[in-house]
Amino acid sequence: MLTVEQLEAGYGESVILRGVTLKVEPGQVVCLLGRNGVGKTTLMKSVMGVLKARKGTVRYAGKDLTRRPPGERARSGLGYVPQGREIFPQLTVRDNIMIGLEASRTRTKTIPDEAVAKFPALPAMYGRRGGDLSGGQQQQLAFARALVSRPEVLLLDEPCEGIQPSIVDDIREVIRSIKAAGRTAILLVEQNVEFVRSVGDYFYILEKGTVAWEGTPEALTDDIVRHYLTV
Numbered sequence: 102m103l104t105v106e107q108l109e110a111g112y113g114e115s116v117i118l119r120g121v122t123l124k125v126e127p128g129q130v131v132c133l134l135g136r137n138g139v140g141k142t143t144l145m146k147s148v149m150g151v152l153k154a155r156k157g158t159v160r161y162a163g164k165d166l167t168r169r170p171p172g173e174r175a176r177s178g179l180g181y182v183p184q185g186r187e188i189f190p191q192l193t194v195r196d197n198i199m200i201g202l203e204a205s206r207t208r209t210k211t212i213p214d215e216a217v218a219k220f221p222a223l224p225a226m227y228g229r230r231g232g233d234l235s236g237g238q239q240q241q242l243a244f245a246r247a248l249v250s251r252p253e254v255l256l257l258d259e260p261c262e263g264i265q266p267s268i269v270d271d272i273r274e275v276i277r278s279i280k281a282a283g284r285t286a287i288l289l290v291e292q293n294v295e296f297v298r299s300v301g302d303y304f305y306i307l308e309k310g311t312v313a314w315e316g317t318p319e320a321l322t323d324d325i326v327r328h329y330l331t332v
């Protein structure tokens with residue numbers, strides 16, 4: 102289980118997270134919602150260790166990761182698809198995926214078929230530069246790069262942002278198939294409420310640097326959405 106307790110984080114003088122507590126149980130899809138700029142990406146970065154926590158803890162499988170570097174968190178079982186995908190544009194698709202493999206616990210030097218099985222179009226593009234792919238193809242690549250390490254918790258930061266509707270449906274199916282396989286939990290940041298309702302098991306809403314609401318899909322009513330998420 103991934104647990105975040107009383108997490109505080111920010112940039113320079115500005116404090117963004119002021120004591121966030123949440124958890125992700127094995128196999129669950131947990132969604133993190135909130136208006137623009139509340140700190141959802143900041144939370145993902147702090148969980149992954151890209152941004153240092155100022156206070157509080159990040160624990161996974163009984164291990165305190167709060168002061169551990171991102172590579173160690175990846176080897177402990179956390180995978181990350183960052184906002185904007187962060188594909189290396191000059192590297193080939195194959196080399197982008199290899200970066201995920203090198204950061205992982207696995208020792209193999211070849212891309213396992215199962216990691217790209219969900220993205221059958223990718224292997225034909227292995228020789229192309231990451232920067233030449235479309236947004237949707239880059240998102241598939243970012244998923245594959247995270248999945249090669251066989252993560253137990255996958256952090257997905259706005260995977261549908263800037264993606265055309267037909268590809269959004271593909272991403273939904275990928276999330277559902279990861280969930281159905283039962284081996285990987287997901288912490289999902291996404292603005293699209295309809296999308297998160299269709300995949301989520303549990304929801305947290307951030308406001309003013311803290312968790313303002315949490316609950317099940319049934320409890321996430323239209324009134325709650327209006328109250329916390331409508332701009």
Ligand SMILES: Nc1ncnc2c1ncn2[C@@H]1O[C@H](COP(=O)(O)OP(=O)(O)OP(=O)(O)O)[C@@H](O)[C@H]1O
Pocket residue numbers: 112117135136137138139140141142143144
């Ligand atoms: N590198 C940075 N340096 C300084 N301030 C930052 C930095 N990154 C983000 N911020 C600020 O921190 C706040 C939280 O940003 P964050 O990206 O975590 O929000 P978010 O909830 O993910 O928003 P969005 O939905 O727009 O992606 C914002 O006010 C943002 O301007």
